Amino acid sequence: MSTSSPLLTDSARTDIAQRAYVLDTQAELASTVLPMLAHHDLLRTGLPVAQGGHGGDVRDAIAAIAEVASLSLTTAFVFWSQRAFIHYLQASGNEAARERCWDALLRGEIAGAVGLSNVIKFLSRIEALQVQAKPQAQGWSLDGVLPWVSNVRSQGFVVAAAVQPEGGGLPMVMALESGLPGLVRSPDLDLLGMRASNTAALQLNQVAVPAHALLAQAGPPYLKAARPGFLGMQCALSIGLARAALQAAAQGGGARGPLHGRVVEAQTLLSQIEAELLDGVLGDRWVADVSPLFALRMRLAGLVQQALQLELQATGGRAYLQDQQPDFGRRWRESAFIPIVTPSLTQLEGELAQHAAQVSA
Numbered sequence: 001m002s003t004s005s006p007l008l009t010d011s012a013r014t015d016i017a018q019r020a021y022v023l024d025t026q027a028e029l030a031s032t033v034l035p036m037l038a039h040h041d042l043l044r045t046g047l048p049v050a051q052g053g054h055g056g057d058v059r060d061a062i063a064a065i066a067e068v069a070s071l072s073l074t075t076a077f078v079f080w081s082q083r084a085f086i087h088y089l090q091a092s093g094n095e096a097a098r099e100r101c102w103d104a105l106l107r108g109e110i111a112g113a114v115g116l117s118n119v120i121k122f123l124s125r126i127e128a129l130q131v132q133a134k135p136q137a138q139g140w141s142l143d144g145v146l147p148w149v150s151n152v153r154s155q156g157f158v159v160a161a162a163v164q165p166e167g168g169g170l171p172m173v174m175a176l177e178s179g180l181p182g183l184v185r186s187p188d189l190d191l192l193g194m195r196a197s198n199t200a201a202l203q204l205n206q207v208a209v210p211a212h213a214l215l216a217q218a219g220p221p222y223l224k225a226a227r228p229g230f231l232g233m234q235c236a237l238s239i240g241l242a243r244a245a246l247q248a249a250a251q252g253g254g255a256r257g258p259l260h261g262r263v264v265e266a267q268t269l270l271s272q273i274e275a276e277l278l279d280g281v282l283g284d285r286w287v288a289d290v291s292p293l294f295a296l297r298m299r300l301a302g303l304v305q306q307a308l309q310l311e312l313q314a315t316g317g318r319a320y321l322q323d324q325q326p327d328f329g330r331r332w333r334e335s336a337f338i339p340i341v342t343p344s345l346t347q348l349e350g351e352l353a354q355h356a357a358q359v360s361a
């Protein structure tokens with residue numbers, strides 16, 4: 001982990017915190033989120049200096065995303081989307097794809113998005129792949145849909161998506177750039193919260209994709225190798241949100257009474273889980289066996305729910321007063337995202353139960 005990489009400056013913290021409510025409840029400022037992250041120079045966190053980054057590794061990105069998530073989950077999710085796309089570019093052997101958009105991604109001039117829920121569910125045998133690829137002379141022609149993708153800015157994006165080759169075979173992973181004829185972005189989805197996350201559906205109608213768009217011919221091993229970093233950065237969303245709710249609970253009046261012990265216990269547990277995550281996320285251990293990371297993700301999701309309950313109970317009736325405690329209401333809505341983002345808790349429960357059955361067989 002880098003010691004030189006910048007933590008959030010006061011000015012970044014203020015900017016992010018001030019916009020948190022409006023980014024959660026309205027889409028109007030959606031176009032400002034990525035430029036704000038770039039302005040505060042956060043997109044280079046945990047990337048090699050030789051490639052324009054601030055140095056360090058994915059653990060620095062986890063720490064930074066968690067800190068942003070403690071202020072605004074919408075901003076942190078946009079940060080995650082950008083960083084997760086960059087993570088997949090790093091893992092790809094396709095240098096041409098990397099060179100094409102690397103600098104623009106680090107400057108926040110193009111938005112990076114990951115439309116990989118479908119393939120993650122596909123690999124858990126939950127659903128079929130929803131994009132089909134027909135080979136063509138210079139690449140492929142794609143048809144299908146990505147029903148949920150965030151950080152698809154109308155100003156320009158590139159999205160990682162998995163596609164099913166015609167006639168069968170392993171799914172491939174491609175980087176699809178906005179502007180390709182036949183790639184149609186829906187209007188923003190009408191979300192409960194995180195409304196400025198630029199979340200939309202993408203329809204693909206005979207989209208001609210060039211060969212340089214291919215990130216991995218064999219999707220499953222590629223996704224598996226990148227999974228610890230991808231999920232680790234996703235866990236940072238829960239860490240930041242739980243941290244903020246527990247801090248608010250500790251400051252609330254009720255925390256002086258019987259809740260105090262539970263708040264301290266939850267804070268200790270959160271620090272332990274964060275340390276376990278940072279300890280395991282590098283190296284091959286969780287590439288070979290991802291179940292400990294799945295278990296951490298589940299524990300963190302449970303901790304987020306617990307932290308919100310503690311904040312609510314420590315704040316009491318004031319939590320219900322929008323004009324006095326808007327941050328609580330925002331966090332309450334933000335927390336609804338944690339169990340359903342892929343891999344969802346339901347999916348992980350199934351995966352871990354299967355893993356336990358295999359181990360004991």
Ligand SMILES: Cc1cc2nc3c(=O)[nH]c(=O)nc-3n(C[C@H](O)[C@H](O)[C@H](O)COP(=O)(O)OP(=O)(O)OC[C@H]3O[C@@H](n4cnc5c(N)ncnc54)[C@H](O)[C@@H]3O)c2cc1C
Pocket residue numbers: 081113114115116117118125126148149150151191194197199337339340341342343344345346347350
């Ligand atoms: C604000 C927001 C932003 C998003 N951004 C993105 C994005 O950028 N990229 C992206 O790819 N996706 C994104 N998603 C999608 C998200 O990651 C989940 O895939 C989606 O919310 C869950 O899919 P679903 O609604 O189709 O669940 P369903 O498929 O309807 O399933 C419902 C629940 O049951 C579980 N489930 C279904 N079948 C099984 C089974 N057989 N075994 C175990 N569990 C099962 C699912 O995991 C889910 O929890 C976003 C979602 C939201 C709400």
